[in-house]
Amino acid sequence: METAPDPRWDLADLVRQRMGELGLSFRKLAEVAVDPASGSAGPLWSRGTLENLTKREPVKAPSAPQLRALAVGLQLPLRAIQDAAAAQWFGVETIYDDDVDPETRLLVRRYQSMSPEDRRRLQIIAETYDPSRP
Template identity: 45%
Template sequence: MPADDARERTELSDLVRTRMAELGLSYRRLEEICVDPEAVAGDQAVEPLWRRGTLENLAKGRRIKPPDFPMLRALAAGLQVTLRQVQEAAGAQFLGIDTVWSPDGRTRVLIEGFRDMDPEDQAKVLALMESRRRLRRD
């Protein structure tokens, strides 16, 4: 999927808007609590990794620079969701990578443009996942 198409996706933006509404957070408050939980606080206070304006731009679907891994951890902490949820949403929105889970939830693949595949090709991906899962089980 070309980079331009990936920018049209809104998975991370949607997650931010939804969680902010559910938690009753303002952009300012979300900024304050978006701290990387793995950051080490020495003599200085650990700073939030997101700024209010960037969060607002993201939530409103405006273009932002793709976040790095510490920023994803900080956003997951601020939104009170798993890192996996934030990673999957960011991968979809910024890279066009879809995370596809097997029906039993035990196997996942990261695949570019899965949602744009026709149903026959999607079924082939799922069948390949199932065959791989069975091979690992045996």
């Protein structure tokens, strides 16, 4: 029987770190975290939810508009926010191998515990099944 993995705090830690780098308060981040796809909707994060998130308290998984808003507020690429959220809530690590092939993207559970040989095998599998390759 597989045991439950330890909780992940990827997004919580990223938000806390970036807030420190930018000198943002929870209130200020809540104000500037607006989804660029629907700017008229206003802020999508409350100060309290952001505070709970960074303190590693339970919060609901964010929606796509909330992730876009957080990317804007933290001045980070959306990809970084999405990857951190996927790791925290779903245990999925997104692996980009820009050295070998910048177009290959893998979503893998427990990637960090794999051997380098197993990681390379996954890379080869992904490249083999890429429909965009000639």
